[in-house]
Amino acid sequence: MKDKSILELRSLIDEGKITSEEVFNESIKMANDSQGTVNAFVTIIDKYSKEESDSLLSGIPYALKDNFSTKGILTTGSSNILKDYIPVFDSTVYKKLKEAGAVLMGKTVLDELAMGGSGLTGHTGIVRNPLDNTRITGGSSAGSAAAVAMGTVPFAIGSDTGDSVRKPASYCGVVGFKPTYGRISRWGMFPFASSLDHVGVLTRNVMDAAIVTDVIKGKDEKDMTTLEDESFKYSENLESSLEGKKLFYIKEILESAALGEAKEVASNFYDVIHKLKEKGCIVEEISFRKDLLEVIYPTYFIISCAESTSNNSNLTGFIFGPRGKGDTPEEVMINTRSEGFAEMIKRRFIIGSYILERENQEKLFLNAKRVRNMIVTEMNKLFEKYDGLVLPAAGGVAPKINPSEEVDRLGDEYLLLENHLAIGNFGGYPSITLPSGFIGNMPIAVNLTCKVKDDLNCLQIAYQIEKTLGGER
Amino acid sequence: MYKAVIGLEVHTELNTKSKMFSGSKNEYTKEANANISEIDLALPGILPLPNIEGVRKALKLAMCLNCETPDEVMFDRKNYYYADLPKGYQLTQMTRPFGKNGYLDIDVNGKSKRVRIHQLHLEEDSASMTHESTYSLLDYNRAGVPLIEIVTEPDMNTIDEVVEYLENLRSIIKYAGISEASSEKGQLRVDVNISMMKEEDTTLGTRAEIKNINSFNTVKEVIAYEMKRQEELLSSGGKVVQETRRWADDEKKTVSMREKVDAIDYRYYVEPNIPVVKLNSEFKEEIRKSIPVLPMERMKKYVSLGVSEKDAKSIVREKSISDYFDEVLLYNIDARDASNWLTTRLMGYMNQNNLTIDEVYLRPDMLASLVSLVNTGKISSQQAKDVFVFSLEEEKTPLEIVKEKGMEQISDEETIREMVREVISSNPNQYEAYKSGKTALLGFFVGQTLKVSEGKANPAVVNKLVQEELNK
Numbered sequence: 001m002k003d004k005s006i007l008e009l010r011s012l013i014d015e016g017k018i019t020s021e022e023v024f025n026e027s028i029k030m031a032n033d034s035q036g037t038v039n040a041f042v043t044i045i046d047k048y049s050k051e052e053s054d055s056l057l058s059g060i061p062y063a064l065k066d067n068f069s070t071k072g073i074l075t076t077g078s079s080n081i082l083k084d085y086i087p088v089f090d091s092t093v094y095k096k097l098k099e100a101g102a103v104l105m106g107k108t109v110l111d112e113l114a115m116g117g118s119g120l121t122g123h124t125g126i127v128r129n130p131l132d133n134t135r136i137t138g139g140s141s142a143g144s145a146a147a148v149a150m151g152t153v154p155f156a157i158g159s160d161t162g163d164s165v166r167k168p169a170s171y172c173g174v175v176g177f178k179p180t181y182g183r184i185s186r187w188g189m190f191p192f193a194s195s196l197d198h199v200g201v202l203t204r205n206v207m208d209a210a211i212v213t214d215v216i217k218g219k220d221e222k223d224m225t226t227l228e229d230e231s232f233k234y235s236e237n238l239e240s241s242l243e244g245k246k247l248f249y250i251k252e253i254l255e256s257a258a259l260g261e262a263k264e265v266a267s268n269f270y271d272v273i274h275k276l277k278e279k280g281c282i283v284e285e286i287s288f289r290k291d292l293l294e295v296i297y298p299t300y301f302i303i304s305c306a307e308s309t310s311n312n313s314n315l316t317g318f319i320f321g322p323r324g325k326g327d328t329p330e331e332v333m334i335n336t337r338s339e340g341f342a343e344m345i346k347r348r349f350i351i352g353s354y355i356l357e358r359e360n361q362e363k364l365f366l367n368a369k370r371v372r373n374m375i376v377t378e379m380n381k382l383f384e385k386y387d388g389l390v391l392p393a394a395g396g397v398a399p400k401i402n403p404s405e406e407v408d409r410l411g412d413e414y415l416l417l418e419n420h421l422a423i424g425n426f427g428g429y430p431s432i433t434l435p436s437g438f439i440g441n442m443p444i445a446v447n448l449t450c451k452v453k454d455d456l457n458c459l460q461i462a463y464q465i466e467k468t469l470g471g472e473r
Numbered sequence: 474m475y476k477a478v479i480g481l482e483v484h485t486e487l488n489t490k491s492k493m494f495s496g497s498k499n500e501y502t503k504e505a506n507a508n509i510s511e512i513d514l515a516l517p518g519i520l521p522l523p524n525i526e527g528v529r530k531a532l533k534l535a536m537c538l539n540c541e542t543p544d545e546v547m548f549d550r551k552n553y554y555y556a557d558l559p560k561g562y563q564l565t566q567m568t569r570p571f572g573k574n575g576y577l578d579i580d581v582n583g584k585s586k587r588v589r590i591h592q593l594h595l596e597e598d599s600a601s602m603t604h605e606s607t608y609s610l611l612d613y614n615r616a617g618v619p620l621i622e623i624v625t626e627p628d629m630n631t632i633d634e635v636v637e638y639l640e641n642l643r644s645i646i647k648y649a650g651i652s653e654a655s656s657e658k659g660q661l662r663v664d665v666n667i668s669m670m671k672e673e674d675t676t677l678g679t680r681a682e683i684k685n686i687n688s689f690n691t692v693k694e695v696i697a698y699e700m701k702r703q704e705e706l707l708s709s710g711g712k713v714v715q716e717t718r719r720w721a722d723d724e725k726k727t728v729s730m731r732e733k734v735d736a737i738d739y740r741y742y743v744e745p746n747i748p749v750v751k752l753n754s755e756f757k758e759e760i761r762k763s764i765p766v767l768p769m770e771r772m773k774k775y776v777s778l779g780v781s782e783k784d785a786k787s788i789v790r791e792k793s794i795s796d797y798f799d800e801v802l803l804y805n806i807d808a809r810d811a812s813n814w815l816t817t818r819l820m821g822y823m824n825q826n827n828l829t830i831d832e833v834y835l836r837p838d839m840l841a842s843l844v845s846l847v848n849t850g851k852i853s854s855q856q857a858k859d860v861f862v863f864s865l866e867e868e869k870t871p872l873e874i875v876k877e878k879g880m881e882q883i884s885d886e887e888t889i890r891e892m893v894r895e896v897i898s899s900n901p902n903q904y905e906a907y908k909s910g911k912t913a914l915l916g917f918f919v920g921q922t923l924k925v926s927e928g929k930a931n932p933a934v935v936n937k938l939v940q941e942e943l944n945k
Contacts, residue, residue: 089518187519329555329609
């Protein structure tokens with residue numbers, strides 16, 4: 001079953017060539033075998049269980065990021081503070097997949113509480129890139145991206161607050177899709193920054209991304225921010241033509257890709273653009289306010305730290321999770337949190353609290369929200385003219401786990417090339433990353449972001465780009 | 474000479490069926506942690522689901538208190554860590570409270586007074602906590618119950634004003650049907666903000682806040698104590714510290730909890746999981762229409778109909794009693810007489826037997842008929858008292874009682890004259906005495922006639938005819 005797509009597995013199962021239980025067993029064997037090197041899983045399910053369904057996903061194994069609540073199954077958020085937490089309720093995503101007959105085979109490692117982009121900070125140890133074990137997978141949906149890249153499962157669920165599905169997709173050579181904010185219910189997904197949090201899917205091709213999204217999207221009365229349901233399925237409407245589609249890319253971002261690996265990324269990107277134009281697609285270069293592009297990262301950081309501080313204030317050890325020692329409730333709370341969170345997390349919380357303080361809120365939090373609005377307003381104007389924004393998904397291949405030199409996170413190249421994916425979270429836009437080539441033996445990718453609620457168009461264009469670049473993998 | 478400046482914060486729990494942000498039942502139960510769900514416990518991944526009934530009820534009270542209401546629903550997070558707060562933040566309203574700049578007119582010893590409402594907002598209650606010697610217990614039944622906070626401006630100066638404000642507020646809350654508003658069950662909790670200033674001062678003094686007072690009686694005690702404490706402090710050259718205090722009931726005094734009330738930074742920000750919902754004018758109008766005539770207005774009406782202010786006040790305290798009275802008045806009877814019957818007889822009976830007005834047998838039409846039986850001379854007021862008791866005891870209408878017991882008053886002159894003559898002829902000695910100047914014996918003949926009639930004869934008619942016959 002390794003490397004088979006959902007539809008391929010579907011026909012094998014339907015034709016009786018393999019049972020879904022055999023697929024499941026093979027999947028967990030692969031997962032167990034890879035734990036020593038890749039370490040993608042917090043939990044590997046040992047018992048096959050499946051509900052009756054005639055969905056395309058019936059009998060298909062999948063992996064779920066370990067920040068989705070699963071009743072009766074350990075859900076840790078890859079944090080010590082939840083290392084023994086067994087939920088009593090199901091996330092909507094898990095419930096829908098269960099009802100569709102999809103078979104959960106494992107819960108995947110993330111950066112602790114989804115805060116991070118390396119895959120190195122989960123409480124069960126670092127996740128290594130299956131394509132090169134000396135490299136990172138990216139994060140925070142590290143294990144989910146790795147599981148799909150290894151061929152352990154045809155699809156995995158992730159969450160995306162800044163780029164947490166789409167960046168690891170790029171580093172692992174898989175497809176990562178985050179639909180419009182509200183398309184998929186967040187009920188039961190551990191919150192990081194609620195206004196930026198999205199559910200996303202990782203697959204090996206665009207069709208599979210559409211199939212999975214079809215199953216998990218929809219209005220959910222438990223999540224007030226979910227959108228009214230559409231009457232059609234994405235997977236049944238993917239065929240379209242690139243002829244006349246209008247895309248744009250941002251000059252300032254490509255200009256920052258002038259040196260080394262980034263230059264190769266840019267060259268691959270222009271090559272992709274060239275091929276799309278040959279198919280009749282219109283691709284234009286536009287100029288975007290550089291001062292706004294430069295503050296994407298700080299804006300993201302401010303909003304996400306502030307929201308995450310509050311969102312994680314329930315982790316006190318009183319009701320669930322390991323409880324720290326102490327003679328008073330206050331002591332218990334302080335000890336639980338001091339022992340439960342890694343240093344990086346505490347740092348974010350302290351920064352988040354600082355940002356929300358009365359005297360800083362206007363200058364930091366509210367200004368960050370204003371910048372977010374300015375960027376979204378500019379983007380919305382562009383989406384009136386164009387079908388989508390296309391850009392390199394990252395500035396290079398997956399970095400080494402132990403880099404020889406520290407990257408300058410605020411340097412020009414890093415700042416623009418590595419952080420623009422957060423635009424998709426600022427505006428709640430549908431956004432998809434898909435492989436576009438290799439540097440050496442490591443994959444690189446392009447990203448396509450479309451206007452709010454235009455998920456179908458986003459998937460249609462991505463489907464054509466995938467075909468143009470050499471068909472389904 | 475110092476005067477007190479007092480502002481109040483009143484919390485009242487709403488009587489919605491479910492909690493404010495979850496589907497758990499909102500009802501009092503002795504069993505701990507019976508009404509809880511993953512939302513109330515703030516398990517990872519939960520999202521708030523606002524209760525529209527809670528929104529309606531909060532807006533209704535805001536309207537009753539003449540507040541400006543917002544055009545959209547918005548909630549904010551109030552961030553702080555405390556063991557009784559499951560999420561580590563409380564959902565409340567900071568940016569767009571449901572009520573602003575309202576007022577409540579009260580009547581204090583015959584004088585009208587306006588207490589301005591600074592703000593009214595909707596929030597969720599916390600869990601209840603019991604501290605034992607070596608451990609604490611948490612009960613999450615209360616966690617997430619809708620709670621309204623009504624904050625006044627510092628407009629009150631006396632205990633009477635405070636009590637009158639609280640009584641009025643409580644009746645309005647009950648009239649609006651949004652809460653049982655029973656302070657015994659902790660459904661009304663009061664925080665008192667109090668400072669003292671000299672008459673000639675232009676700025677307010679430093680205030681103390683006394684939190685979480687459960688009964689109106691304690692509110693009185695707290696204010697009396699604080700007025701004395703602060704005045705003594707100030708007049709001996711001391712200073713009042715800005716602080717939060719609590720009432721120690723066993724010692725009958727307030728004690729300091731913590732200083733600098735404003736120092737806590739709750740890092741408020743708008744709840745991102747609840748999209749801004751517009752409140753259109755139709756929705757608001759529908760709520761406005763559901764507001765009944767409020768106590769103050771009813772009281773004015775009763776007084777204008779001749780009811781005493783004291784009676785009017787006690788009738789409007791409870792909406793059910795006022796509704797009853799309104800129904801009695803529909804029968805076009807004397808309002809003052811009806812109010813006398815209601816406040817002395819009927820309410821006395823209710824108190825004695827621990828009944829509500831809806832539980833007593835005597836319905837408004839029956840009370841009305843009792844009043845009119847007296848006023849039209851069909852029965853005497855003495856008979857009426859018996860009819861009242863029989864009616865309640867035997868569960869029969871006053872008319873039935875009068876008929877059954879033959880209690881109808883005799884006013885027919887011919888019949889009564891017959892009786893008078895009989896009495897005179899059977900008491901010749903008294904008659905002679907009267908005739909020779911002992912006119913005080915008039916009463917004797919009246920009494921004897923009434924006795925002969927078994928109390929049914931109309932006393933006025935008897936009186937008149939006795940005189941006529943004696944003076945023939």
